[in-house]
Amino acid sequence: MVRKERKIKIRSTGIYLPEKVLTNADLEKMVETSDEWITTRTGIKERRIAAENEVTSDLGAAAAKMALERAGLKPEDIDLILVATNSPDTIFPSTACWVQKKLGTKEMPAFDLQAGCTGLLYGLIVSEGLILSGTCRRVLLIGVDILSKITNWEDRTTCVLFGDGAGAFILEESDDDSGLLSHFWGAEGSLGELLMLPGGGTLFPASEKTVKEKLHYIYMKGNEVFKHAVKRMGESALEALKRAGLEKSQVDYLIPHQANLRIIDATGERLELPKDKVVVNVNKYGNMSVATIPVALHELAEEGKLQKGQIIVMVAFGAGFTWASAVYRW
Ligand code: UT7
Numbered sequence: 305m306v307r308k309e310r311k312i313k314i315r316s317t318g319i320y321l322p323e324k325v326l327t328n329a330d331l332e333k334m335v336e337t338s339d340e341w342i343t344t345r346t347g348i349k350e351r352r353i354a355a356e357n358e359v360t361s362d363l364g365a366a367a368a369k370m371a372l373e374r375a376g377l378k379p380e381d382i383d384l385i386l387v388a389t390n391s392p393d394t395i396f397p398s399t400a401c402w403v404q405k406k407l408g409t410k411e412m413p414a415f416d417l418q419a420g421c422t423g424l425l426y427g428l429i430v431s432e433g434l435i436l437s438g439t440c441r442r443v444l445l446i447g448v449d450i451l452s453k454i455t456n457w458e459d460r461t462t463c464v465l466f467g468d469g470a471g472a473f474i475l476e477e478s479d480d481d482s483g484l485l486s487h488f489w490g491a492e493g494s495l496g497e498l499l500m501l502p503g504g505g506t507l508f509p510a511s512e513k514t515v516k517e518k519l520h521y522i523y524m525k526g527n528e529v530f531k532h533a534v535k536r537m538g539e540s541a542l543e544a545l546k547r548a549g550l551e552k553s554q555v556d557y558l559i560p561h562q563a564n565l566r567i568i569d570a571t572g573e574r575l576e577l578p579k580d581k582v583v584v585n586v587n588k589y590g591n592m593s594v595a596t597i598p599v600a601l602h603e604l605a606e607e608g609k610l611q612k613g614q615i616i617v618m619v620a621f622g623a624g625f626t627w628a629s630a631v632y633r634w
């Protein structure tokens with residue numbers, strides 16, 4: 305979509321990161337791996353892991369509370385809870401409904417959006433439509449995942465990659481120049497089998513067999529996913545920039561989905577950006593799936609690095625395959 309006058313803005317952000325830190329040294333004791341392999345292949349040094357009694361809606365509600373507090377708003381001031389996640393508390397009800405219960409809001413619509421690691425950007429695009437059409441005034445958009453609970457901790461090809469976390473945005477119509485300038489999104493369902501959680505749905509309903517065959521854990525053909533991620537993230541970022549009528553040289557910060565430092569670097573190179581314009585936190589949090597972009601944006605703002613008017617490009621890729629990008633003026 306090419307930009308028009310009206311825009312939505314991120315009024316505030318919030319995050320929640322579980323306390324427990326799992327380092328590469330810890331992983332060396334769990335599976336046959338090394339700090340050297342994990343660091344050179346992924347850039348990850350450590351990640352956060354949710355406590356046994358923490359569920360996805362706990363992380364999401366905590367991030368939401370911070371975002372509401374920072375905006376000076378109460379739960380009743382929002383009129384939609386939209387949760388992007390791939391690791392819901394339950395298949396149903398939605399995690400958004402569990403978050404609503406935990407926030408104690410008035411009655412309002414609440415639903416989940418599932419788009420792999422791209423969920424936060426899909427959620428941003430959906431929220432824009434709802435806000436600018438007048439359906440909602442203010443949306444609480446949460447990106448949250450607890451992948452540690454759907455990871456096979458005996459599979460070294462996946463267990464070193466993921467981390468848990470949550471980020472939240474309060475979205476509303478912008479009353480100035482700041483806001484979402486453009487976006488681009490897509491999906492290619494024919495490649496879905498390269499990254500999936502096969503068991504527990506209608507394809508492989510939960511049974512002793514599915515448990516024995518470990519079908520309730522993330523399956524990923526990593527090197528295949530890698531190639532598509534590099535291609536789609538680069539292309540998507542460029543397309544969103546084009547739709548905003550901006551040049552690569554006008555980008556102040558690129559916030560790519562944080563799956564692997566090599567994918568992040570390749571996307572930065574595609575946009576011809578120096579390293580200090582490419583936001584990286586995969587080293588300290590691993591791949592938090594839907595939460596990587598909102599946490600990175602929150603921390604960038606917290607560090608005082610964002611000036612009003614700066615141009616931020618966000619871009620993600622994930623299961624589906626799905627991809628999306630957004631250009632945002634701070
Ligand atoms: O967030 C959604 C999207 N997800 C992604 O974007 C992830 C994309 N993929 C990746 O980031 C990378 O493909 C990985 C980090 C998952 C893997 O890196 P790679 O460079 O593609 O390695 P590979 O899968 O080709 O494996 C290379 C070797 C293999 O050994 P052989 O067959 O060459 O002997 C693996 O068995 O590395 C081995 N290996 C490991 N060695 C030590 C795989 N995992 C590990 C490990 N420790 N944890």
